[in-house]
Amino acid sequence: MKKILVPVDGSAASQKALSQAFDLAKKYDSQVVVFHVFIENDIDMYNKFGVVIDPDMKKLKNKLKENEKKFLDSIMEKFDSSGISLKKKIVTGVAYEEILKEAEAGNYDLIVIGQRGYSKIKRFFVGSQTVRVISDARCPVLVVHE
Numbered sequence: 235m236k237k238i239l240v241p242v243d244g245s246a247a248s249q250k251a252l253s254q255a256f257d258l259a260k261k262y263d264s265q266v267v268v269f270h271v272f273i274e275n276d277i278d279m280y281n282k283f284g285v286v287i288d289p290d291m292k293k294l295k296n297k298l299k300e301n302e303k304k305f306l307d308s309i310m311e312k313f314d315s316s317g318i319s320l321k322k323k324i325v326t327g328v329a330y331e332e333i334l335k336e337a338e339a340g341n342y343d344l345i346v347i348g349q350r351g352y353s354k355i356k357r358f359f360v361g362s363q364t365v366r367v368i369s370d371a372r373c374p375v376l377v378v379h380e
Contacts, residue, residue: 247348247380
């Protein structure tokens with residue numbers, strides 16, 4: 235097992251997934267890629283249709299991206315001295331789609347992903363990024379529960 239993809243979103247579940255991935259990386263001398271998806275939102279949708287966005291909204295979006303980069307940087311600093319080969323990657327899009335694209339393009343051996351404890355009813359209505367990744371990934375997926 236040479237490459238492990240770990241999608242993170244700041245949740246307790248993704249933090250547990252990250253810890254599990256690091257344990258595996260130590261055991262198998264694997265590279266870990268910490269992967270974050272900046273979610274496309276309504277601001278992006280308006281831009282696609284040519285609607286002029288208030289400049290303050292653009293500032294807000296840039297601030298959110300900056301905060302997410304700092305979040306990933308803090309993860310990198312925390313595990314930098316672990317001796318594990320570590321990379322980070324941030325993309326914009328729909329989370330499960332971007333995770334699957336990265337897994338395919340990067341030829342990963344494993345995806346380690348966290349899952350929140352949604353009820354079956356809530357998962358039915360809101361969907362689950364994790365379920366979609368499990369269903370469509372071409373490599374093994376290890377799910378770590380919150």
